[in-house]
Amino acid sequence: MMLKSGYGWTRIHTDGIDRRTVLNAALLPLVGKTIRAQAPKGLRIWDVHCHMYRVPGDTPEQRIEFLVRLADRMGIERLILSQGYSANLHPTADQLREENDRVLRAVRRFPERVYGSVYLSPSHLEASLEEFDRCVRDGPMIGIGELEIDKRCNAAELDPIVERAVAMKAPILQHCWLKTDGNEPEESSPNDLVELARRHPDATFICAHTGGNWERGIRMIRDTKNICAEIAGSDPTSGFVEMAVRELGAERVVYGSDVGGRSFASQLSKVLGADIPDTAKALVLGGNLRRLYGPILRSKGRAPERD
Amino acid sequence: MRGKLQMIIDTNAYLSRWPFRRLAGDEPSAFVSHMREQGVSEAWVGSFDGLLHRDVGGVNARLAADCKNFGNGLLVPFGTINPKLPDWQEDLRRCREVYRMPGIRLHPNYHGYSLADPEFSDVLRRASAAGMIVQLAVQMEDERTQHPLMRIPPVKLDPLPDIVRTMPSLRLVILNLGAVPGRKQIAAAGQVFFDFAMVEHVVGVADLAAEVSRDRVVFGSHFPLYYLESAALKVREAGFDEADMKAVCVDNARRILR
Numbered sequence: 317m318m319l320k321s322g323y324g325w326t327r328i329h330t331d332g333i334d335r336r337t338v339l340n341a342a343l344l345p346l347v348g349k350t351i352r353a354q355a356p357k358g359l360r361i362w363d364v365h366c367h368m369y370r371v372p373g374d375t376p377e378q379r380i381e382f383l384v385r386l387a388d389r390m391g392i393e394r395l396i397l398s399q400g401y402s403a404n405l406h407p408t409a410d411q412l413r414e415e416n417d418r419v420l421r422a423v424r425r426f427p428e429r430v431y432g433s434v435y436l437s438p439s440h441l442e443a444s445l446e447e448f449d450r451c452v453r454d455g456p457m458i459g460i461g462e463l464e465i466d467k468r469c470n471a472a473e474l475d476p477i478v479e480r481a482v483a484m485k486a487p488i489l490q491h492c493w494l495k496t497d498g499n500e501p502e503e504s505s506p507n508d509l510v511e512l513a514r515r516h517p518d519a520t521f522i523c524a525h526t527g528g529n530w531e532r533g534i535r536m537i538r539d540t541k542n543i544c545a546e547i548a549g550s551d552p553t554s555g556f557v558e559m560a561v562r563e564l565g566a567e568r569v570v571y572g573s574d575v576g577g578r579s580f581a582s583q584l585s586k587v588l589g590a591d592i593p594d595t596a597k598a599l600v601l602g603g604n605l606r607r608l609y610g611p612i613l614r615s616k617g618r619a620p621e622r623d
Numbered sequence: 624m625r626g627k628l629q630m631i632i633d634t635n636a637y638l639s640r641w642p643f644r645r646l647a648g649d650e651p652s653a654f655v656s657h658m659r660e661q662g663v664s665e666a667w668v669g670s671f672d673g674l675l676h677r678d679v680g681g682v683n684a685r686l687a688a689d690c691k692n693f694g695n696g697l698l699v700p701f702g703t704i705n706p707k708l709p710d711w712q713e714d715l716r717r718c719r720e721v722y723r724m725p726g727i728r729l730h731p732n733y734h735g736y737s738l739a740d741p742e743f744s745d746v747l748r749r750a751s752a753a754g755m756i757v758q759l760a761v762q763m764e765d766e767r768t769q770h771p772l773m774r775i776p777p778v779k780l781d782p783l784p785d786i787v788r789t790m791p792s793l794r795l796v797i798l799n800l801g802a803v804p805g806r807k808q809i810a811a812a813g814q815v816f817f818d819f820a821m822v823e824h825v826v827g828v829a830d831l832a833a834e835v836s837r838d839r840v841v842f843g844s845h846f847p848l849y850y851l852e853s854a855a856l857k858v859r860e861a862g863f864d865e866a867d868m869k870a871v872c873v874d875n876a877r878r879i880l881r
Contacts, residue, residue, distance in 0.1 A: 370824055386825065390860060495767040496774060529768050531644075551765050551823070552853035554646045554846075576825035581856035582849075589850030591647050 360623060362394040362602040363387070363580070364489060365462060365524060365548040365572025368401050368418065376400070380422035383575065384429055390580045393602065396572075396609075397422055398433040398462050398489065405500075406466060409443035412436065416451050423456055431609070432457035433489060438473035439466040448480050458612045462524050464491030469504040470511035478516045485611040487520040489546070489572075494527035506536035506543075513540050520608055522570060525549045530556045534563050541568075544604065549574030552582040557590035557600065566596035570604050598623070630664030632876035633854070634758070635798045635818045635843030638689050638698070639671045643770050648847030651693035658697060661851050665876075666698055667758070669728035673703025674763070679714050687722035701728040701758055704750075706742035707735055712749065719753045725880060726756030728798075731778050733763075738782040747786065751793040756879055760798045762821065764848065780805060787812040794879050798843055802827055810835035816879060818843025819857060829861040832871070837863075841879070842872045 366383065373379035380397070387395055400415030407415070415435050423432045434451040436444035451457040460481050467473060469490050481488050492506045493499055506527045513521045519542060526545040527533025530553075537543040545560045545568060560569045573583040587600050606620040613620055636658075640649050648654045649671075658666050668690065672682040683702040690698035702718035704711055704727045718724040727750055729743075736742055750757050762777035769775060780800075787793060787809070794814045799821045800806070809815050817835055819828045820843045832840045844854035858868060 383825075386860060389862060390856070493767070496769050496771050497767060528765075550768065551821070552849045553764070553768070554648070554848060554850055555644060558647075578823050579825050579827055579857060579860055581860040582823055582853040585850040585853035585856050588856070589852035 359391070359598055360602045360606075361390075361392045361571065361584070362396070362605040363392055363573050363575070364396045364522060364546060364570055364605055365574050366395045366397045367399050367462075367574070367576060368397070368422065369399065370576035376418040376421040377425045380425050380430060384426055386575075386580060387429070390584060392580060392584075394429060394431060394605075396431045396433050396459065396489075396605075398459075399435045402435065404465075406439070407435075407437060409437075409440040412440065412443065412447060416447055416457075419457070420451065420455065427456070431459075433459035433461055436460060436463060436477055437466050438463075438471055438477065441473050441476065444477060445480060448477065452484055452486055452612075453480075456616070458609055458616070459487045459489060461489030461522070462491050463488065464504065464524075465502070467502050468508045470508040474512055475515065478512065478519050482516065482519050485520075485615065487522055487608050487612075489522045489524050491524045492527055492533065493525055494529040494532055496529065506533045509543060510537060510540045513543050517542055520544075522546045522572075522608070524572065525574075526556075526560065531559065534560050538563055544568045544570050544608070546570050546572045547586050547600075548572035548583055549578055552585045552589075554589070557586050558592060561590075561592050561596050561600070566592070566599045567604060567607075569596075569600045570608075571601045631662050631842055631855075631872045633658065633663045633666045633844050633846065633851075634796060634816075634841045634876050634879075635820050636666045636668045636846045637671045637848065638668050638686060641671050641848055642675060643773075646847040648851075651689045651698070654847060655694040655697055657846070657851060658694075661855055663851070664697065666694075666846075667701050667726070667876075668698050669701045669758070669760075670703060673705075673728065674730055674733045677705075677708065679703050679705050679708060679711070680717065683714060683718060683722065683724075687724070700724045701726045701756075703728060703730070704746055705730075705734045706746050711746075715746070715749060715753070715755075719755060724755070726750075726758060726794075726796075728758040728760060730760050730763075732761075732775050737779065738786065744786055744789075747790055747793055747795070751790050756794045756796060758796045758798055761800045763799065780809060784808050784812040787815060796841065796879065799845060802830065806831070807834050810839050814879075815839065816841050816875060820845035820849060820854060822857070826861055828857045828871070829863070832861070832863075832867065837867050837870050838875055838878075840871050841875045 368379040371379040397419050400418035402415050419432045423430050434457045490509050492504050492509050521543045523543050524546050528550045573580050603623050648657050670682050670686045676682050686700045690700040702724050796816045798818050801821045816839050818841050844851045
């Protein structure tokens with residue numbers, strides 16, 4: 317079956333995985349401390365790119381409990397969650413609402429650890445604007461995205477969505493890939509995001525995956541200052557974060573995992589293993605997200621603690 | 624977790640230069656330093672040169688020399704064998720008799736053969752008869768991020784269980800396999816082990832251990848192309864108890880080496 321694999325759309329076989337993982341989680345102890353690689357003490361890690369896709373559990377509450385337990389193990393303070401269980405390239409308006417409801421249930425389970433980001437589709441514009449109002453303006457969610465479906469993000473239908481985001485100071489997480497064998501027909505590239513970002517200079521965009529082919533993606537967004545590079549959802553290839561920090565500045569690079577199609581582990585390693593100063597690691601792993609999401613969190617009376 | 628592991632055996636690492644990017648750790652001295660910093664006491668290394676170079680004899684000579692000259696025993700060489708080259712049997716002989724390598728590493732997709740080709744079975748048979756471990760690298764990187772002029776699909780493993788079943792003394796380590804169907808069938812066919820450098824989904828290492836048994840999983844980083852920290856953090860994320868962690872990080876690899 318075609319499923320969202322955490323970095324685009326691909327063929328994935330999932331038979332039996334959830335049951336096994338549940339069993340593992342129940343049987344295995346929480347902490348293994350023999351491995352030296354870990355987050356230095358004092359680093360406050362926020363993950364901008366989390367889904368409940370491929371996470372074990374029958375309910376949103378069970379799935380987020382599993383993820384928060386892993387976040388504890390890996391030293392991650394906050395998870396920004398989107399898309400629910402989504403594995404659908406073309407969701408209906410009802411399906412968007414259902415996935416957002418799942419995220420809201422997860423946020424309610426851990427309101428101090430998990431933030432929500434609303435799932436929208438430019439193919440269902442009116443319903444999407446209603447969802448924005450329900451989940452962000454009138455609800456607890458603090459951002460838009462991960463957007464990745466139905467239309468490339470340079471489409472005009474994105475403009476009203478971005479205008480709502482600007483009004484609420486809500487950052488937008490936009491899926492962007494540059495697949496060597498070609499993107500899906502309506503899959504966005506970093507260049508598409510640049511077009512959108514230049515039409516909306518007051519908006520804050522986060523370029524999810526930075527194209528996957530990050531040596532090209534970083535260059536594409538370099539001159540568009542209201543786009544940050546996000547590192548989630550690609551293999552832990554050495555050099556990604558080093559190049560992003562060198563070309564964009566540490567203030568424009570953010571950590572995300574794309575869990576559960578990816579592990580927290582492999583994506584954290586891109587920062588923890590990078591040859592960059594500790595001050596840059598602190599920004600990439602959470603400082604920048606607290607700056608970007610600070611205004612909307614403050615507007616909701618939930619200002620992040622100072623670094 | 625009580626106590627500390629004294630070592631990690633990394634079964635999947637490379638020396639020399641990745642063709643498309645300079646990497647932190649692609650010089651032997653830097654490689655060894657980083658391995659030690661992360662608690663790795665032994666690294667089974669192939670050579671990136673083995674992917675594309677046709678003078679495989681030279682590749683293996685340099686690999687053996689680097690392993691001798693750097694790391695004070697940390698580096699364990701696994702020579703390249705390309706059975707599509709004339710007289711590859713001599714490369715295999717040198718790996719065993721001249722360089723005293725414990726094993727070889729195969730890259731069928733970079734060398735242009737499938738596992739159904741008779742050369743593959745021939746390599747396995749000869750290596751096994753010589754008492755050598757065989758490492759089979761399924762892929763080197765995500766197909767979607769490859770250089771557009773160098774697109775190399777992963778190795779198809781469908782013929783593998785039937786081949787392995789005919790060679791009970793073969794010790795085979797599969798590198799860079801993701802969470803794909805069929806791992807259990809491959810493991811059941813013989814003495815087959817799996818690294819987890821490309822097992823990417825959440826708690827994927829624990830899933831792999833549940834599927835093929837923890838005694839068939841070995842630590843593999845794919846360093847320096849991948850951050851070494853990725854493999855180490857995956858073990859942490861798996862939440863293994865002490866016995867499982869020791870098996871995966873040390874004992875299983877030791878058992879393969881005998």
